[in-house]
Amino acid sequence: MIELKNVTRRFGDTVAVDGIDLAIETGEVCVLVGSSGCGKSTTLRMINRLLPHSSGEIRVDGKDITTLNPERLRLNMGYVIQGTGLFPHWTVARNIALVPRLLKWPQARVDARVRELMTLLDLDPDTYANKYPAQLSGGQAQRVGVARALAADPNILLMDEPFGALDAITRENLQLEMLRIQRQVRKTTVFVTHDIDEALKLATRIAVMDQGRIVQHDTPENILRHPASEFVENLVGKQDRGLKLMSLRPVRELMTAHARPRPATPGADALGEDDSLREALSVMLCRNLTQLPVCNGRGEETGVIARERIIRDGV
Numbered sequence: 001m002i003e004l005k006n007v008t009r010r011f012g013d014t015v016a017v018d019g020i021d022l023a024i025e026t027g028e029v030c031v032l033v034g035s036s037g038c039g040k041s042t043t044l045r046m047i048n049r050l051l052p053h054s055s056g057e058i059r060v061d062g063k064d065i066t067t068l069n070p071e072r073l074r075l076n077m078g079y080v081i082q083g084t085g086l087f088p089h090w091t092v093a094r095n096i097a098l099v100p101r102l103l104k105w106p107q108a109r110v111d112a113r114v115r116e117l118m119t120l121l122d123l124d125p126d127t128y129a130n131k132y133p134a135q136l137s138g139g140q141a142q143r144v145g146v147a148r149a150l151a152a153d154p155n156i157l158l159m160d161e162p163f164g165a166l167d168a169i170t171r172e173n174l175q176l177e178m179l180r181i182q183r184q185v186r187k188t189t190v191f192v193t194h195d196i197d198e199a200l201k202l203a204t205r206i207a208v209m210d211q212g213r214i215v216q217h218d219t220p221e222n223i224l225r226h227p228a229s230e231f232v233e234n235l236v237g238k239q240d241r242g243l244k245l246m247s248l249r250p251v252r253e254l255m256t257a258h259a260r261p262r263p264a265t266p267g268a269d270a271l272g273e274d275d276s277l278r279e280a281l282s283v284m285l286c287r288n289l290t291q292l293p294v295c296n297g298r299g300e301e302t303g304v305i306a307r308e309r310i311i312r313d314g315v
């Protein structure tokens with residue numbers, strides 16, 4: 001869906017992006033990760049033509065973007081920037097409605113869409129629709145930014161460190177929300193971060209950038225198992241690669257399933273099937289347990305997970 005071929009961007013003598021090739025498939029979440037100044041934001045802004053590329057070719061849906069009208073191109077790409085970029089003198093509802101109104105949707109449809117998105121992002125419309133950005137917490141404002149980007153149902157989402165300025169807990173909640181929304185609406189997404197854990201959690205594939213180049217483009221698992229260079233190895237963290245691999249795999253993969261679900265034991269510690277092996281191991285280490293029951297989304301016990309099994313087969 002998005003294809004960059006030998007794309008370069010210079011600012012005077014600075015080569016911000018240096019001949020990168022990148023292909024992003026429909027429905028994929030591609031995460032660009034790398035240290036400050038390596039060219040992540042520049043890459044994103046070239047895709048929606050906020051910045052022209054100096055050379056090379058960018059195709060969206062097979063079409064060279066320089067042949068497309070930039071405004072039309074952008075209407076099909078939700079864009080979330082760090083610090084939200086909300087209009088301070090507009091209400092939450094009006095901010096979210098920005099693109100639908102540009103597209104001249106009838107008012108009733110705009111209102112319905114705003115309510116739908118606020119609900120999807122866990123912002124009660126009756127409480128927040130008429131508030132102004134300054135009346136929101138950082139996490140709430142970021143949610144409004146994400147709702148605005150999704151408003152006109154674009155095929156592509158570009159997100160530049162959308163959760164960068166948030167505390168760890170809010171950040172984790174928004175990451176989980178993003179995974180949930182991604183399961184529901186499945187947008188082709190290019191997501192920029194310098195946080196490797198965020199990249200591992202959200203990406204279908206990660207593009208590691210260094211000094212304007214892509215040094216590795218692969219799945220989270222392959223990046224962890226086979227880092228292409230010492231730079232990538234240091235980025236993913238040499239020491240805790242084992243735990244990071246465990247965080248990619250859900251408990252369901254290594255649990256011993258019961259023949260049929262049983263009622264859960266009241267008050268007992270239990271894990272969810274989608275919790276990671278890392279969480280499972282952590283709970284067992286803290287409680288000094290050798291195994292734990294596993295429950296499905298309806299709260300029925302569907303099996304058990306054993307500590308030894310995680311240690312033997314978890315990585």
Ligand SMILES: Nc1ncnc2c1ncn2[C@@H]1O[C@H](COP(=O)(O)OP(=O)(O)OP(=O)(O)O)[C@@H](O)[C@H]1O
Pocket residue numbers: 011014015016017034035036037038039040041042043194
């Ligand atoms: N408008 C500009 N004019 C001149 N140089 C620029 C401009 N925008 C970016 N650069 C330079 O291009 C390089 C890449 O910048 P970019 O913003 O893409 O980095 P980044 O990977 O997004 O970094 P960060 O993680 O800090 O946001 C940097 O050296 C930067 O100084």
Ligand SMILES: [Mg+2]
Pocket residue numbers: 040041042160
């Ligand atoms: Mg940036």
